[in-house]
Amino acid sequence: MDSSVASIMNCADQVIKGIPLDRKQARALMHTEAHDTLFLLASADRIRQYFCGDSISFCADINARSGRCTEDCRFCAQSGYYHTGVKEYALRSEEDLLRQAKAAEAYGAARFGIVTSGRGQEDPVQFRHIVSAVRKIREETGLEVCCSLGLLTEEQLNVLREAGAVRIHCNLETSERNFPNICTTHTYQDKIRHIRRIREAGLEVCCGGILGLGETEEDRLDLAFALQKLEICSVPLNLFTSIPGTPFAHRKGLTPMEACRIFAVFRFILPRAVIRVCAGREKSLRDLQAMAFASGLNGAMIGGYLTIEGQPPERDRQMARDLGRTGGEAGQDLS
């Protein structure tokens, strides 16, 4: 077999032995040629099997407060800086959040994320509502509750933990180098400090980013290695979808094979993490969604995204079954 295949195989063997790849090895994988790509994907699948088993973690989220965001993230439909026509609303009622959580549980999600637009939680009344909703969802469903509420204080994090939240979401979005190109109202370091606070509060961190923002392969490697260094256990990867009205509206995003290749390299770098494909998967992966799950992924957001719709969850469950995979964190039956 040719040398390119041999070196991909050696990398996979090395990762399975527990020895992390160095930057040079990861770079070579990122530049895998088209004719070797399927071998790369199959090798990432082997690593996934070895460290993560067969279950696919399905999560769902709710956009609990939408739009009018003070931040200027250039990809985002919800930034108040751009006219995107996104639906804007204040915090949804507790009953509404509970109802959505129950629906998510019914369609196969094992985790439920409460997401709010905005820099953080400045309004104590709204924050109390969210905390109360977290408690209610914990009481009335079997879901794990996650929160994506912007940059939080130590005290807020403690309150959320006590209410029963287990995981806080905060994406790095991209590399430290590329970060100022996508957002200027907060910094990469703000995010890193926040992630540290989450950890110190005894909560798990869900942290990933968006692929296809115009970043280079080196930026992608930076992000993957940053997540490795932060020992992130759950890595959501979104595929850029252009939103009319944002500065990135004209950007094209990735081809399905590019996305699969990047997912695979993330699996090599983050062998034990739940690597989860989120927004943009239907549009950017199209028919290659199943291939992405055979390329190292073991998580997916189902039932739609913050501002865009997703495919029916039944289709996702069927796809997982067809791939011989189980669902949920605990390998629950998908039927």
Place this chain on the structure above:
Amino acid sequence: MENGYAKIMKWTEKVLDGGEVTEEDARQIIRTSEEDTVFLLAMADRIRQKFCGRAVDLCAIVNARSGSCPEDCKFCAQSGHYQTGVKTYSFLSEEKILEAAKKAKASGAVRFDLVTAGRGQTNARDFEEILDLIGKIRKEVGIEVCCSLGFLTDEQARRLKKAGISRLHCNIETAPSYFHEVCTTHSMEDKEKNIAAAQKAGIRVCCGGIIGLGETLDQRVEMAFQLKKMHIDAVPLNVLNPVPGTPFAGNHPLSPMEILRSFAMFRYVLPKALIRTAGGRQVNLRSLQPMALAGGLNGVMIGNYLTTSGSDPRDDLRMLHDLGRSRTQPDLAE
């Protein structure tokens, strides 16, 4: 390294080096564990890359004469032995067939297959019509023409060749040892004779079958080796889409991963063949369809099948594009 993985590697190298897998190897290949399946597919894809290139061969078919067939193939909606409610009609008009050929061409197919129900061509007028259509379609539509016309006489084969058909299609359907369970009105020997006669007349043959008829994994391997023995270089693989009313209506569906392993096995046994996914791909493979093309296959039947509907060809073209594959071009040389 895990055992299964190393074995797959060994078989792959053997084939890539121009060697052949044995029937025993193939019986193990089709039994690849669920865990090693994605790896097997990637390796079957390497064999495809080496011997077949990037291009995918798209074909489309028309059911030119439907139903009331005297044969009793137990999977078939068109057999007169079963009440399937299939549409029955005699030979379509020239206009309708030309229209179907144009539609196939516009959808991206490079070859267009005229298929007739029945044991053979006993109606002389229909057969003359077919001969006439072959040249017309090639000339007016610019697409290659294949025919699937049942059992032919030597004379009929010669005339089809002269009329310019690209390939004659005649499926063996299944393994020789299972054929009698699938059909009793003709035999594997009849098929072999028909195919040998076409080959003798200088016609290239397209010959495959259907998996999921109740055959064993070993019988699927047997079928692949039968094709190899017959020097077949174009293999359509269908997956049973059970037809209510037929004896196989209640057959247990195959899992998508088993189908992919079976397809990959065919690639190991027939490294250079045009292996095509055809009927039943949508219902049986569902969202794993692209993995068939990324698992050793290099052909797709597009549009509708004989008695069931298929995908929108535009979706298939997009899938090919997303997989980084190109398309073959029609060979219309005289």
